[in-house]
Amino acid sequence: MTELALGADGRSATLTRVVTANDTAATFGPDFPAAASTPFVLGLAEVACHSAIAARLNAGEITVGMRALIEHLLPSRVGTSLAARARLIRRTRNRLYFHVEVSDGDVIVARVNHVRAVVDRARLQMRIEAT
Numbered sequence: 416m417t418e419l420a421l422g423a424d425g426r427s428a429t430l431t432r433v434v435t436a437n438d439t440a441a442t443f444g445p446d447f448p449a450a451a452s453t454p455f456v457l458g459l460a461e462v463a464c465h466s467a468i469a470a471r472l473n474a475g476e477i478t479v480g481m482r483a484l485i486e487h488l489l490p491s492r493v494g495t496s497l498a499a500r501a502r503l504i505r506r507t508r509n510r511l512y513f514h515v516e517v518s519d520g521d522v523i524v525a526r527v528n529h530v531r532a533v534v535d536r537a538r539l540q541m542r543i544e545a546t
Contacts, residue, residue, distance in 0.1 A: 417430065456499075495519050510532055
C-alpha cells in the first residue's frame, strides 16, 4: 500500500509505503538480508521529492535525480510501513535541493540529501532514444 500526502506549503511531501519481500536486499541474492534495501529507501525518497514540487512544474517539465547522499541507519523488515518526508531546501535555476527523513513511526531509519534537476520531458525522451 502506498500513500502520498502533499504539504500545504507546496515544498514538501510524505510518501508512505509498506515494505514487501520484493523491496528487500534479499532480492539481490542470498548474501543479503530480508530487510528494506537501500535502493528501495532511496527510491521512496526520490518519489517523495518529485511529488513535493510536481504541482509547481510547468507543462512538459519533469524532475530527474542527479545526486544523493544516503545514510541508511536501521533495517526495516517486511510489513514495516516506511514514510519518506521530503522537504525542498532551496532551488538554484533548474536544480532542486531536498532533505528527506525516512521513518518507521517515530524512528528515523534513513536520511537523504538529494538533488533533482527540472528538465523538459520531450528533450529528455529524444536524448534517451538517441542513445
